[in-house]
Amino acid sequence: MHMATSELRGSSLKLTRIESVSPDATVRHVDQLETETLDTFYAAVEGNRPITAAEMGLDAGDVIVGTEYYRVDLM
Amino acid sequence: MTHYVIIGDGISGSSAAETLREKAPDATITVITDEGEPLYNRILIKEHAKGKLPEAPISIHEEGWYEERDIELSLNTHVTSVDTDAKVVHTHDSGDLEYDKLLVATGGTPTQLPVDNSDADGIHHFWTFEDARGIREHAEQSDTGVIVGAGLLGIDFAAVCGAQGIEANYLMRGDRWWRYALSADGAEIMHGGMRDVGVEPVFDSGVDHFETDDDGHVTAAVDPNGDRYECDFAGVAIGLSFNTEFLRGAGLEEDNGIMVDEYMQTNVDDVYAAGDLTRFYDVLLGEQAQNGSWGSAKEQGRIAAVNMAADDEAEQFEWVSSYSITHFDFPFLSFGHPTLGDDHAERKYSDTEWRRIAFKDGKIVGGVLIGDLSPQTAFKQLMREQRVVADQKEVLLEQSVDLDELAPTQEQ
Numbered sequence A: 001m002h003m004a005t006s007e008l009r010g011s012s013l014k015l016t017r018i019e020s021v022s023p024d025a026t027v028r029h030v031d032q033l034e035t036e037t038l039d040t041f042y043a044a045v046e047g048n049r050p051i052t053a054a055e056m057g058l059d060a061g062d063v064i065v066g067t068e069y070y071r072v073d074l075m
Numbered sequence B: 001m002t003h004y005v006i007i008g009d010g011i012s013g014s015s016a017a018e019t020l021r022e023k024a025p026d027a028t029i030t031v032i033t034d035e036g037e038p039l040y041n042r043i044l045i046k047e048h049a050k051g052k053l054p055e056a057p058i059s060i061h062e063e064g065w066y067e068e069r070d071i072e073l074s075l076n077t078h079v080t081s082v083d084t085d086a087k088v089v090h091t092h093d094s095g096d097l098e099y100d101k102l103l104v105a106t107g108g109t110p111t112q113l114p115v116d117n118s119d120a121d122g123i124h125h126f127w128t129f130e131d132a133r134g135i136r137e138h139a140e141q142s143d144t145g146v147i148v149g150a151g152l153l154g155i156d157f158a159a160v161c162g163a164q165g166i167e168a169n170y171l172m173r174g175d176r177w178w179r180y181a182l183s184a185d186g187a188e189i190m191h192g193g194m195r196d197v198g199v200e201p202v203f204d205s206g207v208d209h210f211e212t213d214d215d216g217h218v219t220a221a222v223d224p225n226g227d228r229y230e231c232d233f234a235g236v237a238i239g240l241s242f243n244t245e246f247l248r249g250a251g252l253e254e255d256n257g258i259m260v261d262e263y264m265q266t267n268v269d270d271v272y273a274a275g276d277l278t279r280f281y282d283v284l285l286g287e288q289a290q291n292g293s294w295g296s297a298k299e300q301g302r303i304a305a306v307n308m309a310a311d312d313e314a315e316q317f318e319w320v321s322s323y324s325i326t327h328f329d330f331p332f333l334s335f336g337h338p339t340l341g342d343d344h345a346e347r348k349y350s351d352t353e354w355r356r357i358a359f360k361d362g363k364i365v366g367g368v369l370i371g372d373l374s375p376q377t378a379f380k381q382l383m384r385e386q387r388v389v390a391d392q393k394e395v396l397l398e399q400s401v402d403l404d405e406l407a408p409t410q411e412q
C-alpha cells in the first residue's frame, strides 16, 4: 500500500486534520516519533507548512495522534 | 542451538524478539505472554477508550508476524516461577521451558487503592486493551465520574471522561496535578485543560472509601474530608506494581524494579530485563533510574537483545525518554527525569505556555514543556552531550532557544 520511500523522497507532504480514522489506517502516537520527526511534525502543525517525505520520516496515509488527529497527505 | 526465552509481549519483549531474530538467525526464540492477544499499541488504547479510535489500528502484530520470523508465541500463558540454576521457566498450565538466555519484560499492573470497596463494579484500572474495551463500554453509559491519581496515567481517565461526556471530579491529594514535576503555574494550565473538557480538579482531597449500591456498583467516593462525590464511573491510577512475583527465589536483585546495568543485565548470569520494570543504570544521569514510556521500553528491549545475541556487553542503553499528553488544545511533553535533580529553572510565557528544566550537577536531566515544544530537540541534545549549562538559565528560558548563544564549554 505504501509507496516506496524513494518515490516519495522529493515530494511534499502536508498534514490534514481528520475527525475519524478508517480501520485499515496505520496510526501512530506522537510518542512513537523520533525527536527530529516530532519537531517537524509540530512545526508543520503550527506553521501549516509543507514538509518533504525525507524530512518527515512518515508515509502518505499515516495517521498521527497529537492534540488532534492528522493524516499525512501528498501535496 | 541457543534458546532465547522472552517473558512478556509488550513493546519491550516484542522489540527484543525482533532484534534477536535479526542478530541470531538460527536461534530458537520463544515469547510468552499471559495476555490473549499479541503486541498492540498500549499508548493508543486510551484513544479507543475515549471512543475516538477503532480497534484495528491499535493492533501491531498479528500472530503471523511471529510465524514469519519463526518465533514461538505462547498466548494466555502465565509464568509462575523461574529456576535460574536449572535455567527453567515454569508456567501455570503450559509446562516448563528450558532457556539459555532469558529476558524478563513483564511490565507492571496498576495498584489498587487500599480503601473499602476499591474493587466495586464501575471502578476501573487501565493497563490492557481488555481494560480499554471495558472502560469504553462503561463510559458510554455513565453520567458522573471520579478520577483518582494525579499523574500521567490519571489524566488519561480525565480525557476519557471528557470525551465520553461524563461530568467528573478529579480528586487529588495535594494542591495540584503532578506536583513532583510541575509548579503551581504549570499545573494551572493543566487544570484549565481539564475544566475545558468538563473535569473539575478537587485539591487536598483523595479517597477515604467508595460507596456502592446493593448490586455492588460504585455510587460515590468519599474523600478524607468527608466530602461525597457521586459517580457511576471511577478511574483509579495511583501507580504500578511491577510484575515480578514469579521471580521470588530466583536471586534477582530488586529495588522497586529489577536492577540492571546499562546493558540490561541483571545480577544473575544469562538473565536480562527490559521495559517499565527495570531500575537501570542511566549513563546520562550517572545513577540508577526508571522510565515508564513506550520509546524507552522499545529501546531497552532492543539493547537487551543485542547484548544477549552477542553474549557480550556490545551496546549500552543511552536514551532520553519522553512522554506526551495530547488530550487538550495545547501540547505537553515531559522528557528525561523531570522530578529529579538538584536545581531547576522555569518560566510561564502565556496562559497555555510554560517550561521547566531540571538540572543535576549543572547538567539538564529532564523537564516539562507545555504549549510550545520547540526547545525539546535542543534540550535533549544538551542532555546527550552532558553539557554543564545550569549557569545559563536565561538562554535556556528564552522563548526560542538558540544553542549558539550558550557560552562555549570550558575545558575541564
Ligand SMILES: Cc1cc2nc3c(=O)[nH]c(=O)nc-3n(C[C@H](O)[C@H](O)[C@H](O)COP(=O)(O)OP(=O)(O)OC[C@H]3O[C@@H](n4cnc5c(N)ncnc54)[C@H](O)[C@@H]3O)c2cc1C
Pocket (backbone or CB within 6 Å): A031, B007, B008, B009, B010, B011, B012, B013, B032, B033, B034, B035, B042, B043, B045, B046, B077, B078, B079, B080, B105, B106, B107, B108, B126, B127, B128, B153, B156, B243, B246, B274, B275, B276, B277, B291, B292, B293, B294, B295, B297, B322, B323, B324, B325
Ligand atoms: C493507558 C496508558 C497510557 C499510556 N500512555 C503513554 C504515552 O502516552 N506515552 C508513553 O510513552 N507511554 C505511555 N504509557 C506507558 C507505556 O505504555 C509503557 O511504558 C510501555 O508499554 C511498557 O512496555 P513494557 O513492554 O515494559 O511492559 P508492558 O507493555 O506492560 O508488557 C508486559 C507484558 O508482560 C505480560 N506479563 C506480565 N506478567 C507475566 C507473567 N507472569 N507471565 C506472562 N506474561 C506476563 C503482561 O501481560 C504484558 O503483556 C501508557 C500506558 C498506559 C497503560
